[in-house]
Structure formats: C-alpha cells, structure tokens
Amino acid sequence: MKIIAFLNNKGGVGKTTCSRTMAEYLGKIKKMPTLAIDFDPQCNFSHQYLNMEVDPVAPEGLMPPIHPDYDENSAEDADWDGRSSVAEIFYGQGVVPYPTWVEHLDMAPGHAEKLLAAESVRRSEVVEKVHVQLSQFLSSRDVQETYKAVVIDTAPSKGPLTVSVIRAATHIVIPSVMEEQPVQGIYGMLQLWMQESMTREKERPLILVGILPNMFKQTRLHRDILKSLEDNTAISKYILPVRLSQRIVFAEIDSEDSTPHSIFDFPDNHVAKQEAMEVCNYISGRIFE
Amino acid sequence: MTRKKRFGVSQSISQGLSDTIQAVEHHAGIFRHVVLPLSRIELDPDNPRKLAITLSDVRKGLDRTDPAYHKKAAELEKLTELATTIKNSGIINPVVAWKGPSLYRIVAGERRCLASVLAGRTEIEARIFNEKPNAFDLKLIQWTENTAREDLSLNERLGNIHDIQHEYLARHPGAAFSATLLSGMTGLSLAQASYYMTVLSGPLDVKNAIQSGHLANLDKAAVISGVQINSLRTDMLRACLAGCTLKELRSMAQQKKMPFPVKPVANRQPGRKASRINMGSTRHTGVVAFLAKTLLETPTLSPHVGLFAKVDWNHYDHAARAFRTLVELLEKRLAGQDTGP
Numbered sequence: 001m002k003i004i005a006f007l008n009n010k011g012g013v014g015k016t017t018c019s020r021t022m023a024e025y026l027g028k029i030k031k032m033p034t035l036a037i038d039f040d041p042q043c044n045f046s047h048q049y050l051n052m053e054v055d056p057v058a059p060e061g062l063m064p065p066i067h068p069d070y071d072e073n074s075a076e077d078a079d080w081d082g083r084s085s086v087a088e089i090f091y092g093q094g095v096v097p098y099p100t101w102v103e104h105l106d107m108a109p110g111h112a113e114k115l116l117a118a119e120s121v122r123r124s125e126v127v128e129k130v131h132v133q134l135s136q137f138l139s140s141r142d143v144q145e146t147y148k149a150v151v152i153d154t155a156p157s158k159g160p161l162t163v164s165v166i167r168a169a170t171h172i173v174i175p176s177v178m179e180e181q182p183v184q185g186i187y188g189m190l191q192l193w194m195q196e197s198m199t200r201e202k203e204r205p206l207i208l209v210g211i212l213p214n215m216f217k218q219t220r221l222h223r224d225i226l227k228s229l230e231d232n233t234a235i236s237k238y239i240l241p242v243r244l245s246q247r248i249v250f251a252e253i254d255s256e257d258s259t260p261h262s263i264f265d266f267p268d269n270h271v272a273k274q275e276a277m278e279v280c281n282y283i284s285g286r287i288f289e
Numbered sequence: 290m291t292r293k294k295r296f297g298v299s300q301s302i303s304q305g306l307s308d309t310i311q312a313v314e315h316h317a318g319i320f321r322h323v324v325l326p327l328s329r330i331e332l333d334p335d336n337p338r339k340l341a342i343t344l345s346d347v348r349k350g351l352d353r354t355d356p357a358y359h360k361k362a363a364e365l366e367k368l369t370e371l372a373t374t375i376k377n378s379g380i381i382n383p384v385v386a387w388k389g390p391s392l393y394r395i396v397a398g399e400r401r402c403l404a405s406v407l408a409g410r411t412e413i414e415a416r417i418f419n420e421k422p423n424a425f426d427l428k429l430i431q432w433t434e435n436t437a438r439e440d441l442s443l444n445e446r447l448g449n450i451h452d453i454q455h456e457y458l459a460r461h462p463g464a465a466f467s468a469t470l471l472s473g474m475t476g477l478s479l480a481q482a483s484y485y486m487t488v489l490s491g492p493l494d495v496k497n498a499i500q501s502g503h504l505a506n507l508d509k510a511a512v513i514s515g516v517q518i519n520s521l522r523t524d525m526l527r528a529c530l531a532g533c534t535l536k537e538l539r540s541m542a543q544q545k546k547m548p549f550p551v552k553p554v555a556n557r558q559p560g561r562k563a564s565r566i567n568m569g570s571t572r573h574t575g576v577v578a579f580l581a582k583t584l585l586e587t588p589t590l591s592p593h594v595g596l597f598a599k600v601d602w603n604h605y606d607h608a609a610r611a612f613r614t615l616v617e618l619l620e621k622r623l624a625g626q627d628t629g630p
Contacts, residue, residue, distance in 0.1 A: 180298065180299070180302075183298050183306075187306055190306060190309040190310065191309060194309050194313045194317075197316075197317035198316060198320075198322055199321045199323065200317070200321060201419060205317065208313075220294070220295070221296045224297055225297060228296075228297035228303065229306075233307075234307030234311055235303070235307055235310060238310060
C-alpha cells in the first residue's frame with residue numbers, strides 16, 4: 001500500500017486540488033482501491049465528497065455527516081454516534097471510511113474540532129499522542145488489506161498533524177505556486193523530509209516524488225522563479241517535469257452541483273483533463289511502477 | 290526604454306533548499322536517530338576502551354569478592370560523576386549503536402550508557418546504524434569517539450590503532466600501512482601517527498611497560514622504542530619510569546650517540562665510473578725492466594724491440610716513459626691499429 005501525501009506549509013498552493021485530482025485518478029482511471037484522508041482541520045478535501053456539517057455549538061468548523069452504514073437501532077452501533085473522522089485515531093476509536101461518488105474511492109474525513117485538538121497537544125506528549133497515531137492506523141491489517149493507495153491532504157502547517165502524515169507516508173509531493181512565499185514553504189517541508197529521513201530504516205525510505213509547479217501562470221514571475229529553481233542542480237532533479245496550470249475549471253468542479261463533477265469526466269480533449277492526466281500519470285508512474 | 294524586471298528565488302532560500310536536499314541524499318538510510326531503551330543495549334567486548342566494570346555491575350551493584358573489585362570501584366566513582374551531570378542535563382551527544390542479533394550493541398558511548406543507567410535513566414538518545422558497520426569502520430568510529438578523551442590510556446589507544454591497522458590490512462592484503470595513511474584516516478598529526486607506528490613496531494620491553502601502565506606517554510615511548518641498542522634502551526626505560534623528562538631522554542640518546550638504523554645503500558664506489566686501469570707503481574726499477582723485456586720478447590711486441598734499445602731502465606723517468614710507450618704500443622696492437630714499426 002502506497003501512502004501519498006501532498007504537503008506545503010504555505011496555504012493556498014493547491015494541496016487540496018492536487019490531493020483530489022490524484023485520489024480521483026487512482027480510483028476512476030486506475031480502478032485502484034483508494035482511501036482519501038483529510039488531515040486539514042479546514043476539511044475542504046472532505047467536503048468534496050461528503051456533505052460535511054456545521055454544528056453551531058462546535059464553532060471550530062466542519063464535522064462529518066452521519067455515516068450511511070450507521071443504524072441507530074442496531075446493537076452493534078450502540079456505542080457509536082454515527083459519525084467517523086480520521087481524527088478518531090487520536091481518541092483510540094476506530095475509523096469507518098465513507099464511500100464516495102467516485103468509484104473505488106473511500107474517504108476518512110476530517111473533523112475540525114478534533115484535528116485542532118490534536119494539533120495543540122502539549123509538546124511533551126506529542127510523539128505518543130499524535131506523531132505515531134496515523135502511522136499505526138495505516139499499518140493496521142484492515143487498512144492494508146482494503147486499500148492499495150492512500151492519498152492524504154494536509155494542513156498548511158509544520159505542526160504535529162503534518163509530522164504525523166510525514167511519519168506515515170511512503171511518498172510525498174510538494175505542490176507549490178512559483179512565488180517567493182510558497183517556495184519558502186517548500187523549504188519547510190524539505191526540513192521535515194530531512195528529519196524524517198534521518199530516523200527511518202533503510203527498507204522504508206520516505207520518497208520525495210518532487211515539487212509540483214501548481215496553479216502555474218505564463219507570467220514572468222512564475223517562469224523566472226521556476227527557472228531559478230531548475231537552474232540549481234541540487235533542486236532541479238526534484239522539480240517535476242509536469243505542472244498544473246491555473247484554471248477556473250478546478251474551482252468550478254468544487255461546486256456541489258457542478259457537472260461534470262470530476263476533472264476526469266470531462267472530454268478527453270479538454271485541456272485541463274489532459275494536463276491532470278499528464279500530472280497523475282507521471283506521479284503514479286513514479287510511485288507504482 | 291524600461292527593462293523588464295526579472296524574478297528569482299532568494300539566494301538564502303535557494304541555498305537552504307539545496308543544502309537540505311544534499312543532506313538527505315548523503316545521509317538518509319545510513320543511520321537513524323532514536324531513543325533507545327537502556328534495557329535493550331549491550332557493550333562491545335572488543336571496544337578498545339578496556340573498562341573492567343560491566344552493565345551488570347552497574348545494574349546490580351559491585352561484588353566485593355570480585356577480583357577486579359578495586360578497579361571497578363575506581364571506574365564506578367568516575368561514572369558517578371558523569372551520572373550526576375546526566376541526571377541534571379542529559380547527554381550532549383547521542384551514543385552510537387547497531388542492531389545485534391538480540392540487543393543493540395554500543396559502538397561508541399559505553400561510559401554514557403553506564404552512567405545513564407547509574408543516573409536511573411531508562412532510555413538514551415542513540416544513532417543507530419541501519420546495517421552492521423564493517424570491522425574497519427567500527428574501529429575507526431571507536432577511534433574517533435575515543436581520541437578526544439583524556440582518560441583513555443596509551444595502551445587502549447595503541448590497541449585501537451593496532452586494530453585499525455589489522456582491519457585495514459585484512460581489507461587491503463599486501464598494502465603498506467604507513468604513518469601518512471594513518472594520519473589521513475584518523476586526523477592525527479603526521480608526527481603523532483609516526484610515534485604510534487614506531488611504538489607499534491617497536492621492541493617488546495617498551496610495549497610491556499605501556500601495557501602495565503608504567504609508561505603512559507606516547508612521545509617518550511616513541512623515543513625509547515627507536516633505540517636499537519638494548520642496553521641503552523633498558524637504561525632509558527628505567528630512567529623514564531624514574532621520572533625523566535622527554536628532553537632528558539632525548540639527551541640520553543644523543544650522548545650515547547644512539548645509532549639510528551642505517552638505511553642499506555647500493556654497494557658502489559664513490560667518484561666517476563672507472564674507464565681505465567692504473568697499472569700501479571713500484572720503486573724497484575728491475576720490475577719495470579723485467580716486464581719490458583718479457584713483453585718485447587713476445588711475437589706481438591718483438592718487432593718494436595729497437596725502440597727501447599737505448600732506454601736506461603734504472604732511471605725512473607726513462608723507465609716510466611718507456612713503459613708508457615710500451616703499454617700504448619700494446620693497446621694499439623691488441624686493437625689491430627698497429628701497422629708495424
């Protein structure tokens with residue numbers, strides 16, 4: 001099972017869009033049993049596939065809906081409130097992934113309040129309570145036997161949640177807008193990659209697939225910054241040879257009633273679909289072949 | 290005309306990105322940093338640091354009936370000092386270990402481990418090699434770890450150098466293990482490396498004095514080891530053990546005109562290469578007359594006998610000049626250049 005995480009501690013660089021595109025590609029195109037995990041308290045990734053709920057008494061944000069398999073009259077579900085998020089791993093409870101409208105794709109949604117609580121765990125307890133929990137969950141036999149791929153969207157931070165994802169991942173991709181501040185975010189992620197790589201066993205390396213130029217615009221700013229990264233020999237080999245351009249279609253398909261709802265449901269000659277296919281083919285090739 | 294602005298990543302970010310990438314590429318997979326339970330460690334029996342005290346002694350306490358009790362008690366006292374600092378501020382550098390068949394074997398940091406146990410700690414920060422380091426690397430690591438320690442005896446340091454040499458030669462059969470090579474490997478100065486090599490290849494009496502702990506100074510050991518004359522070396526060793534300084538030892542060696550080992554040189558004559566034969570000289574004029582007469586009777590020179598008819602063979606100058614002429618004639622005849630008188 002491959003665990004692919006999209007990371008950048010700078011917000012607004014398109015982590016969620018990349019996670020969504022990759023998850024749908026693996027499910028729809030590759031027909032690969034895939035689990036999407038939302039580790040960002042903003043829960044935007046979850047909202048793509050589930051009708052996340054806003055609870056007025058939980059002002060921190062969204063929470064998962066009632067699970068379709070939940071039966072309040074069943075004795076089996078007597079101890080369950082019917083909602084399940086990936087944050088349950090921090091509370092010693094099981095995670096029940098939700099089916100989504102994308103074939104072969106399940107979702108372990110976020111839970112704003114619970115994820116924020118995990119992010120604020122005291123420093124002395126963080127390793128035991130946060131860092132290792134996702135890794136343990138994904139190592140469980142149930143998860144390993146059910147899925148061939150896991151795609152994780154992360155919070156724009158270098159905090160305990162992101163470290164937890166890095167600890168669990170087999171592959172990481174760093175999407176970045178080719179602007180100064182997001183590039184600084186790349187540095188933050190490389191630091192985490194280095195720290196994790198120094199603690200890993202040789203047989204289980206954390207592979208940096210690369211830096212994905214995202215939301216790319218044919219402007220002098222984006223072109224020059226991409227070129228300055230490519231001109232550095234150490235960095236250039238980690239700059240992916242594919243890119244996702246800034247396109248309104250990615251924002252449009254976020255809308256609940258958009259048709260089509262997935263970039264991969266567009267006609268084959270659609271330029272955005274072609275670009276998404278090219279990016280996902282490349283990343284998937286690097287990971288699975 | 291205005292010039293178009295050019296953009297780029299700042300120098301510091303670009304440097305930071307490439308440094309981080311290179312750090313991972315160069316170091317990931319070699320070792321990992323972990324917190325190691327002290328219950329899962331064992332000491333390396335081959336470590337050049339020859340501690341008498343064991344993990345069991347520290348965990349269970351010393352046994353008064355143990356023959357090595359006094360040595361262990363002294364070591365325990367030193368460890369207690371270290372344990373106090375560990376109790377207060379932990380260890381500064383992680384220990385180094387590799388995963389043995391059942392326990393983690395400590396490559397470097399034995400005292401820190403023992404003192405941590407003594408301090409009541411249950412874990413220690415460690416750098417774990419992903420694979421068992423080969424014997425040569427192991428010895429080098431232990432040298433690097435131990436070299437900065439002042440409390441490591443000369444015998445222990447020599448033992449470590451000996452092991453490094455042994456493992457190097459095992460990996461490079463037939464290679465020469467020189468002081469320059471040792472200096473390059475360990476970071477020792479060339480002089481220090483030479484001293485170690487001199488002592489290692491030196492006489493047994495000096496090594497025995499080092500082993501017993503009576504001789505603990507490398508420079509002195511090297512000066513004494515270099516002495517070839519047994520009696521002088523014995524005197525110097527005795528003087529050293531009596532407290533002689535290095536300068537005094539060097540002076541002893543100089544006063545007795547210590548013969549340094551003479552390098553074998555090729556057996557050749559000084560000066561230019563000989564191209565002719567000196568026929569020698571004699572005060573006895575009869576010798577020259579006899580030689581001349583004998584030669585002029587031979588078929589080779591008999592045709593020239595008339596040239597020497599008037600020579601006064603009793604006169605030194607006449608006899609010498611005539612003999613030279615005779616030799617020149619003979620040279621020409623033998624070379625086939627003589628056309629006859």
